[in-house]
Amino acid sequence: MELIAKTAVICIVVSLTALLLQRDTPELALLLTLGAVTVVMLFALSFYEEVQAIFAAVWQQSGLDGALFAPILKIIAISLVTRLGADVCKDSGQGALASLVDMAGVFCALLTAEPLFSQALGILTQLGGWG
């Protein structure tokens, strides 16, 4: 509750200040937004360890291999960074750069998920009797 209340208040105050700055110095308005994103994300990630512990417990109960859990965590991180990077680029009016960030994020996520794909393919091959 503390996280969402503080985040909402900070985002509203920063939005208002950014609107004020947008007219005369739009570049500083963008930097202010970027600063707020950084500060709020640092704060939000301080709660992440508890969430990860819950995920890990659920994963352990499911009986799946723990090594498969790491790529999922990495893809979550990649999607967070990609989304924020692309949105900051979009806010500054650079749609092409935002698309590039999205594309790089997709490639990184695919590369990270490669062990999962190969394992799934192996299971399918065994089931089908093609191996």
Added chain:
Amino acid sequence: MDIDLIFKIAAIGIIVAVLNQLLIRSGREEQALMTTLAGLVVVLMILVQEISNLFSLIKTLFQF
């Protein structure tokens, strides 16, 4: 949460915007541009450290 950083950036932005307007109204456009650039560099220098901290935290938390 480091809210001081946000207030610092907002204060620099408002001061730069006011100085910018004053200098433009008094016909010193090039000095206004220099002021904006100086503000931008100062804010960037503050922010780069925080962004670096954020990426380090993400790397540690998500086991990169």
